[in-house]
Amino acid sequence: MISFRFWPVAAISAASLIGLAACGPASDPYEPPSPVQESELTEAAIAVDADRPAAPEAVAELEAANDHDEGHAGEAHEHGGGELAITREDDFLTVSLDAPLANFGLSETKVPEGPKAEKYAEGIVEPIGPTVCEETERSITGRTDGTHGAMTVSVVWRCKKIDRVEGMLVHVFERYPAFEHIDAIYLGPEGQQVAKELTPSDTEIDFD
Numbered sequence: 398m399i400s401f402r403f404w405p406v407a408a409i410s411a412a413s414l415i416g417l418a419a420c421g422p423a424s425d426p427y428e429p430p431s432p433v434q435e436s437e438l439t440e441a442a443i444a445v446d447a448d449r450p451a452a453p454e455a456v457a458e459l460e461a462a463n464d465h466d467e468g469h470a471g472e473a474h475e476h477g478g479g480e481l482a483i484t485r486e487d488d489f490l491t492v493s494l495d496a497p498l499a500n501f502g503l504s505e506t507k508v509p510e511g512p513k514a515e516k517y518a519e520g521i522v523e524p525i526g527p528t529v530c531e532e533t534e535r536s537i538t539g540r541t542d543g544t545h546g547a548m549t550v551s552v553v554w555r556c557k558k559i560d561r562v563e564g565m566l567v568h569v570f571e572r573y574p575a576f577e578h579i580d581a582i583y584l585g586p587e588g589q590q591v592a593k594e595l596t597p598s599d600t601e602i603d604f605d
């Protein structure tokens with residue numbers, strides 16, 4: 398499933414859509430969201446997201462930031478390349494890797510689905526620092542135009558002392574040798590940003 402926390406803009410749009418759809422008489426009392434409504438929200442977020450480019454906001458920002466790189470302007474699908482976004486919010490780190498299916502050794506005509514797909518989220522990253530982080534969620538979303546395809550692999554971690562997380566070790570190159578370089582970005586809770594290009598010989602992004 399799509400990681401809800403990762404698309405704040407889509408989430409807000411979905412909320413307003415539901416507001417419209419569910420709007421009865423203006424005198425309806427406010428009710429806190431129930432679990433059922435939250436699942437509706439998630440579905441709406443997916444529906445909204447389907448109308449937008451599949452890249453998460455942070456990745457889109459990264460692409461915009463990299464547009465000055467010669468030869469890479471507008472190049473969203475490059476075999477061997479990938480984009481990694483790490484966001485921190487409360488106790489959670491959300492990691493999202495977007496890359497061509499070919500990088501994972503997959504056919505680009507078919508997007509992997511279900512539990513089979515989730516294994517591609519396994520062991521791709523590892524938080525670094527003197528605390529304990531537990532993986533709480535994995536999700537895979539893919540798209541293909543019939544010739545080329547890509548997927549976004551997301552992993553959410555919950556950390557006991559998130560302030561102590563110093564960075565992230567990226568194991569993608571070891572697991573999937575077709576990766577050659579990954580544009581990584583870290584977005585901190587107070588707007589901090591660290592951007593770095595990772596390669597098979599430089600696989601760590603530090604958060605400061």
Ligand SMILES: [Zn+2]
Binds near residue numbers: 474545
């Ligand atoms: Zn391709």
